Amino acid sequence: MLKKWTNRKADSENTLLEERNKLDPDNIPGHVAIIMDGNGRWAKKRGLPRVAGHREGMNVIKKIVKQSNRLGVGVLTLYAFSTENWKRPKPEVDFLMRLPERFLKSELPKLIEENVQVRITGSKEALPDHTREAVNKAIDDTRHNDGMVLNFALNYGSRHEMVEAVKNLYSKVEDGEMSIDEVNEEAISSSLMTGGLADPDLLIRTSGEIRLSNFMLWQLAYAEFWFTDVLWPDFSENHFEEAIAVYQKRTRRYGGV
Template identity: 50%
Template sequence: MIDPHNLPKHVAIIMDGNGRWAAQKNLPRIAGHRRGIQSVREIVTFSRKLGIEALTLFAFSNENWNRPAPEISQLMMLLERYLKQELKTMMENEIRFRTIGQIERLPSSVLRMIRSVEEKTEKNKRMTLILALSYGGRAEMVDAVRRMMEEFQEEKISIKDLDETLFSRYLYTQEIPDPDLMIRTSGEVRISNFLLWQLAYTELYFTKTFWPDFRRKDFLLALLDYQGRERRFGLVTEQVSHPGIPRKEGSPGTSVKRLLEDLQGGEEREF
């Protein structure tokens, strides 16, 4: 039932529910995080197989620094171990690894591992895996404004230059297209300070499944739900689906993006 020509180019996931999964089974919270890594492995490799171009996983938020120190230490150890073990898989599947967030706050050993994996996978082009680490959407925008003000003071940019496109260049995701689909597991229905700017026109999908139980079937259900939606980006249905507007096979939104480009470029079309 999945249309391979109508897949999102970029999927973002809030991996939620590890702790509650463990609590339901009378296990320590770290057991939920360990099991969650299995879901990461499966969804990453499956996304690559499907041809999804970018996958962003919300792994550790700025707010998570307020958790008990032993849990944070265990999470950092699991992260370092995951990167070390999965480097071979990334290379074999031509997956580029990137991070977004205030990663300078991470332990030095984790930061070294991140830089090493980023460098080794830099030339991989088939898919990009982005981990949001020590990340917060509000902090990202504040950091963006700070960098813009610095360049304004250095007379590298002018206030007249400021628009949405320019602002996007100062975000952590400056070279990454906005997500087409955002998935959150565990039954929570909020975005929790995740990609606040980038999710403006993203389709949102919420599932009650805890992240440690989230597997291919659950991912396919999310994609199927996504493919049943019409993405208009502020236009009306007739503009999106009018037979006079040529459509290309590819990700959802391709025809809309081309239409907007034509309109901005002054090309005349009959509706």
């Protein structure tokens, strides 16, 4: 009896949540960026090693990628590994460097079938050979796909990205390829690692932290932010739709009145 009541209660709550999150298909954010935070805390709460949280977090990625594509999101950027994450214990870093390989090995056929294009934003040179080979294969195998872009921010740091963009523009000015007057916002955007992608419309961060953590500092200038206390391994399709529902209720003024 208790089990039946619990199931009915859960079904009722899900129905209410789905109704509250009813989305306008004509106002889906074109680019959603997610800081996937809380894997370690999720594992610690359960007395598990941190890598267990990362493993569970990878399963959530699969669900959110599928949901994003179904809803019509144009670009999904996932903050998978920052330039600062190298400071973590070596066994954890080694495990994290295996996750892209494992994810792409199991999911690449589905991504190809669903017309998803894989991109990487970050410095690939510092990645282990096995990680770099896996992401390069995914990029190459999906390069002709013209559906949703699945963009992994891997070994990525926004300040480093901007420094490299400045160096690139300085070199072009010095070599006479462009004048100093041509260095404008568009030129800087094009010189970033995300060149060719529209800026994010919506940023989601899980686990209750309210900061950007060196993530897309230039690109997020006019994005809508949505923070949740939910840890990434507990993040669901309903939470994702809730974030988009909140986004759809906001008025984006871009600095105007």
